[in-house]
Amino acid sequence: MKDKRSGKIVLVAHCLLNVHSLEENLAIYPGLEEEVIKLLIEKGVSLYQILCPEIELSGIFRKALPKESYDHPKIRKIYHQLADKIADNLRWYIKKDYKIRAVIGAEASPSCGIELVGKWKEKITGKKEFPRDIEFIPGMGVFMEELKSSLAKINIHPEWIGIPGKSIRTLKPESFKETLNKLAKLL
Ligand code: SF4
Numbered sequence: 001m002k003d004k005r006s007g008k009i010v011l012v013a014h015c016l017l018n019v020h021s022l023e024e025n026l027a028i029y030p031g032l033e034e035e036v037i038k039l040l041i042e043k044g045v046s047l048y049q050i051l052c053p054e055i056e057l058s059g060i061f062r063k064a065l066p067k068e069s070y071d072h073p074k075i076r077k078i079y080h081q082l083a084d085k086i087a088d089n090l091r092w093y094i095k096k097d098y099k100i101r102a103v104i105g106a107e108a109s110p111s112c113g114i115e116l117v118g119k120w121k122e123k124i125t126g127k128k129e130f131p132r133d134i135e136f137i138p139g140m141g142v143f144m145e146e147l148k149s150s151l152a153k154i155n156i157h158p159e160w161i162g163i164p165g166k167s168i169r170t171l172k173p174e175s176f177k178e179t180l181n182k183l184a185k186l187l
Pocket residue numbers: 013014015016021022023051052053054055106109111112113
């Protein structure tokens with residue numbers, strides 16, 4: 001007998017459901033990304049919350065940094081292991097023919113960005129500061145690169161979309177609405 005489940009699963013970056021995993025000064029909601037989650041509820045998908053890779057790596061008292069600070073073999077190895085563990089767990093859902101529809105990341109995060117990551121600006125002298133000395137460039141966060149490769153190994157090819165966080169929304173306020181529209185069309 002069938003129950004009410006839709007068979008559609010979306011993987012979400014941890015902080016979209018728990019802003020307390022973010023570095024200081026980056027949260028723009030008291031608890032979770034309200035508009036995004038509301039849209040996902042309307043779409044009838046279930047949410048698979050990915051562990052925060054940066055907390056796994058270095059805990060909760062970390063500073064916001066650009067991608068180059070995370071793009072090192074030792075970090076990739078840890079992220080690769082986490083990504084493989086997630087892929088392994090998802091095999092069960094695939095066995096039941098549930099669809100992994102999308103991975104929703106956090107745009108511009110060095111770990112969880114999807115289309116944008118931060119980079120230190122050139123020719124900065126003295127102590128570098130985030131976000132003052134950061135520019136945003138096309139690229140995927142280190143963890144999401146590993147996750148994409150682990151999912152591809154088990155033939156999961158979802159849509160990939162990044163939710164703009166505080167820094168991107170400050171620079172480009174229309175980006176959030178545009179992303180919500182894109183997400184609504186994807187699901
Ligand atoms: S973007 Fe990724 S690494 Fe950063 S807080 Fe969210 S889940 Fe953690």
